[in-house]
Amino acid sequence: MIDRKASWIWREGDPSLADTYLYFRKSFCPKMDRARLCVTADSAYCLYLNGELVGRGPVMGEPRWKYYDSYEVGFREGENVLAAVVYHYGPELTVFDSHGGFFLDSDIVRTDESWRYLEVTAWKQTGR
Numbered sequence: 001m002i003d004r005k006a007s008w009i010w011r012e013g014d015p016s017l018a019d020t021y022l023y024f025r026k027s028f029c030p031k032m033d034r035a036r037l038c039v040t041a042d043s044a045y046c047l048y049l050n051g052e053l054v055g056r057g058p059v060m061g062e063p064r065w066k067y068y069d070s071y072e073v074g075f076r077e078g079e080n081v082l083a084a085v086v087y088h089y090g091p092e093l094t095v096f097d098s099h100g101g102f103f104l105d106s107d108i109v110r111t112d113e114s115w116r117y118l119e120v121t122a123w124k125q126t127g128r
Helices: none
Strands: 020-028 034-042 044-049 052-057 069-074 080-088 101-105 116-119
Touching: 034 044, 034 052, 034 080, 052 069, 080 101
Parallel strands: none
Antiparallel strands: 020 080, 020 116, 034 069, 034 101, 044 052, 044 080
8 A cells, every 4th residue: 555655846946937847767676576656747747667668647637636647567676767757837838826746656666855857958948
């Protein structure tokens, strides 16, 4: 059972900045060979495990609530790497206040301050 101890993570500075892409990465050595990952983002994500696409999301839903996607994944022996590309549309493209964020929870690994991130400069921020 997942105990929901993960934290929303994002870059330092203004979390509502429009057209922001971040790369997130976490290396870990799991003690189990399988787990269910619960993942969401504000606004969109692509999740990878050891270089293979796990999924994209989050699922569409009521804008006032964040829905999450659930993935059953298998880990290899030794070090594993979770990575995500996360895009934040910005508050101008949503009905409610919007702050960039990434959230992943499981019995093995969860988002917290230990995740590494890099702001992606390959996309131009329009500053809408």
